[in-house]
Amino acid sequence: MFKVTVCGAAGGIGQPLSLLLKLNEDITDLALYDLVNAPGVAADLSHINTPSKVTSYLGADQLPGALMGANLVIIPAGVPRKPGMTRDDLFKINAGIIRDLATAAATHCPKAFMLIISNPVNSTVPIVAEVFASKGVYDPKRIFGITTLDVVRASRFVTDIKAGSVNPVTTRVPIVGGHSGPTIVPLLSQIQPHQSFTQEEIEALTKRIQYGGDEVVKAKDGAGSATLSMAQAGARFAKAVITAALHGATGIVEPTFVDLDADATNGAAIRAEIQGLQHFALPVELGKDGVERIHSIGSISDYEKQLLSGAVSELKGSIQKGVDFVRASL
Numbered sequence: 280m281f282k283v284t285v286c287g288a289a290g291g292i293g294q295p296l297s298l299l300l301k302l303n304e305d306i307t308d309l310a311l312y313d314l315v316n317a318p319g320v321a322a323d324l325s326h327i328n329t330p331s332k333v334t335s336y337l338g339a340d341q342l343p344g345a346l347m348g349a350n351l352v353i354i355p356a357g358v359p360r361k362p363g364m365t366r367d368d369l370f371k372i373n374a375g376i377i378r379d380l381a382t383a384a385a386t387h388c389p390k391a392f393m394l395i396i397s398n399p400v401n402s403t404v405p406i407v408a409e410v411f412a413s414k415g416v417y418d419p420k421r422i423f424g425i426t427t428l429d430v431v432r433a434s435r436f437v438t439d440i441k442a443g444s445v446n447p448v449t450t451r452v453p454i455v456g457g458h459s460g461p462t463i464v465p466l467l468s469q470i471q472p473h474q475s476f477t478q479e480e481i482e483a484l485t486k487r488i489q490y491g492g493d494e495v496v497k498a499k500d501g502a503g504s505a506t507l508s509m510a511q512a513g514a515r516f517a518k519a520v521i522t523a524a525l526h527g528a529t530g531i532v533e534p535t536f537v538d539l540d541a542d543a544t545n546g547a548a549i550r551a552e553i554q555g556l557q558h559f560a561l562p563v564e565l566g567k568d569g570v571e572r573i574h575s576i577g578s579i580s581d582y583e584k585q586l587l588s589g590a591v592s593e594l595k596g597s598i599q600k601g602v603d604f605v606r607a608s609l
């Protein structure tokens with residue numbers, strides 16, 4: 280049995296994400312929760328001939344039923360950006376939505392893996408952590424900010440400039456930091472398989488990866504931000520967590536924004552390198568209880584060191600903003 284609950288399942292990300300989760304045969308129960316349209320999305324998906332049973336939950340009164348018994352909760356609920364906005368501009372609406380969903384999850388499924396998509400991820404993940412801590416059920420190994428879209432984009436954008444010589448499916452660029460412009464730090468010096476770039480290529484690629492979200496916001500021209508690529512990235516990350524948890528598979532590594540206390544062995548040394556930040560995105564090895572091991576930053580170029588220092592100063596404020604928001608409302 281493996282129950283997955285999608286909060287915000289009728290939205291731009293929620294619908295294609297729920298479709299991709301319906302195709303994951305490890306999932307036995309797929310619970311779709313939203314304030315609108317959840318029954319229609321669930322009825323539609325329930326006709327697909329894969330093992331999971333699809334159920335729908337509409338409105339706050341039905342949230343406990345959606346969460347009860349969930350092994351994994353994935354959250355794309357909240358508002359997306361319009362042109363001219365930063366992800367942080369979404370805080371004033373999305374912070375309260377995430378706090379309330381986290382409060383319900385801490386009550387009804389405190390041991391579930393919590394996968395957070397809603398922006399600003401650099402603040403919403405600390406919000407979930409703080410809510411779980413305030414309820415006495417916090418396990419840092421089980422709460423993740425999804426930064427997979429940055430990794431997905433990086434693999435694709437490298438292919439765009441190295442046409443013919445790079446496979447976008449197998450190319451991997453570790454991305455560390457957070458999920459907003461300057462906090463997104465691609466480590467092109469650690470790309471696998473190895474590739475050489477000119478400094479000009481490195482700077483252009485870095486900028487494109489950092490502002491990939493803006494490309495989509497601009498092209499959608501007021502109709503929202505990335506939804507389809509995000510759904511694919513979210514389903515990929517959920518599959519990694521589920522596969523590691525259910526099948527004890529080892530060696531599954533994905534970058535994700537986590538609390539460094541999740542790794543009792545490496546966490547403290549990593550924190551010392553990033554001015555003591557509590558949360559940071561790094562490649563994480565997944566296991567049956569969630570975070571198994573957080574990889575250290577490793578050796579990086581001078582240019583990457585410079586990017587990292589900018590990311591750390593911005594992240595400090597975003598993380599604290601999330602923590603303060605929860606503490607102020609307790």
Ligand SMILES: NC(=O)C1=CN([C@@H]2O[C@H](COP(=O)(O)OP(=O)(O)OC[C@H]3O[C@@H](n4cnc5c(N)ncnc54)[C@H](O)[C@@H]3O)[C@@H](O)[C@H]2O)C=CC1
Nearest residue numbers: 287289290291292313355356357358359396397398428509
């Ligand atoms: N982590 C990442 O890489 C990415 C994050 N995002 C973020 O994902 C979020 C969702 O984006 P979209 O799906 O495009 O937005 P959307 O507006 O299309 O869908 C959001 C859904 O959330 C629902 N919702 C709102 N309040 C809710 C609540 N209290 N409980 C349950 N459901 C609620 C809405 O009814 C709607 O169906 C945004 O914050 C966006 O910035 C988007 C792309 C990438």
Ligand SMILES: O=C([O-])CC(=O)C(=O)O
Nearest residue numbers: 360398428492493504505
């Ligand atoms: O750009 C946005 O607002 C949505 C997002 O996080 C992304 O596409 O990376």
